[in-house]
Amino acid sequence: MLNPFLLRHPAFLRFWLGQTASSLAYQMLVVGIGWQMYDLTGSALSLGLIGLAQFLPQLLLTLVAGHVADQYNRRIIVIVCRVILALTMAGLVYANVTGQLSPAVIYSCGALLGATRAFEAPATQALLPNLVTPDQLPKALALTAGTREATVIAGPAIGGLVYLVGSHWLYGASVACFVLSALVLLALPYEYQAPRREPASLQSLFSGIHFIRQNPVVLGAISLDLFSVLLGGATALLPIVAKDILHTGPWGLGLLRSAPAIGALLMSLWLARFPMEKRVGKTMFYAVALFGLATVVFGLSHNLWLSMAALLVLGASDMVSVIIRSTLIQLETPDAMRGRVSAVNYIFIGTSNQLGEFESGVTAAWFGVVPAIVLGGVGTLVVVALWMKLFPALTHRDKLAS
Known part of the structure; x- marks a missing residue:
């Protein structure tokens, strides 16, 4: 049964359906790409290179994509991107059916996925505030985030089942989902008002960064997320924790990997029903502090169920921070700048996740797994204390809408 908020807001309903289909498609295809690459090469490095192939185009193109999102119709940008994603998956279907699949083909598709998502993400994030009123935005973000977490849980499982029938069926299902996500946006009631065209320049491309530096609320929110994820990337060490500390098998690792997403999903449903006022x-600071504490408990735990509980709390507290941060960024940013600011935020999120995993791996190699996780959690608590002093405007912010 659909949430009553969705039924009362047909424009957001179409947006939500498109996001759900697109996210499900991506979560399914990740299973197929990873499995096939390892099947072809038997190399863990090859799996890492798939991530690099997606990350580099995102890093290089996101600022340009933010400028594009502020200059052209965001709905059309998202539709075009999802059509390109569908065509990319169709290419993998063809390569599988004809027996022409190779690591080079997968890397090329990964790079195209990264480049396309670099344009899709800022346009999508900047489009949502045009579909709901400011007071409705927190609820809309909670519903969207909750659905994303649901696809993170369900998508890989569905993808794995479909893959048993055939890899081309898996990619075919992704094609169908991407096409559906584009089609539902064709009739999206979005009134586009063409802005005064601004030529692409270094000043225009970096204006999002300049805006963030001048706005302490936005700067504090984005940088808090950046450093907390950098220090609290305990989930990168889950395979080691599961095997060497909790002494469980793949089933236990699966439970541990699902726990943060389940916690985030449950919290998003709560926030959609009872938005923060x-x-x-x-x-937000208390939620990030709880994230740090949950990380410490997870690091010290030698019991599977306690570790799962800590990860549930970690995911739930992170969702509170995500909703508040996302809403503040969107409401504090003028519509003409939302694409570029969203692009900078997207870079920070992607970079912090990647570097957070790297930081966790390095500290684990230096100090051991448990000290690395605990130090990350303690570091998060230190960042919270510092940021509450450095950004008083954010600390004392009462309502989401100023």
Whole structure:
């Protein structure tokens, strides 16, 4: 049964359906690409290179994509991107059916996925505030984030089942989902008002960074997320924790990997029903502090169920921070700048996740797994304390809408 908020807002319903189909498609295809690459090469390095093939185009193109999102119709940008994603998956279907699949083909598709998502993400993030009122935005973000977490849980499982029938069927299902996500946006009631065209320049491309530096609320929110994820990337060490500390098998690892997403999903459903209205600044800091504490408990735990509980709390607290941060960034940013600011935020999110995993791996190699996780959690608590002093405007922010 659909949430009543979705039924009352047909424009957001179409947006939500498109996001759900697109996210499900991506989560399914990740299973196929990873499995096939390892099947072809038997190399863990090859799996890492798939991520690099997607990350580098995103890093190089996202600022340009943010400029494009502020200059052209965001709905059309998202539709075109999803059509390109569908065509990319169709290429993998063809390569599988004709027996022409190779690591080079997978790397090429990964690079195209990364480049396309670099344009899709800022346009999508900047489009949502045009479909709902400012007071409805937190609920809309909670529903969207909750659905994304649901696809993170369900997508790989569905993809694995479809893959048993045939790899081309898996990619074919992704094609269908991407096409559906584009089709539902064709009739999206979005009134596009063409802005005054601004030629691409270094000043225009970096204006999102300049805006963030001048706005302490936005700068504090983005940088808090950046450093907390950098220090609290304990999930990167889950395979080691599962095997060497908790002494469980693949089933236990699966439970541990699902726990943060389940916690985030449950919290997003709660926030969609009961959106935050007061003391949002301190609430965000308390949520990040709870994230740090949950990380410490996870690092010290030698019991599977306690570790799962810590990861559930970690995912739930992270979702609170994500909703507040995302809403503040969108509401504090003028519509003409939302694409570029969203692009910078997207870079920070992607970079922090990648570097957070790297940081966890390095500290684990230096100090051991448990000290690395605990130090990351403690570091997160230190960052919270510092940021509450450095960004008083964010700390004392009462309502999401200023």
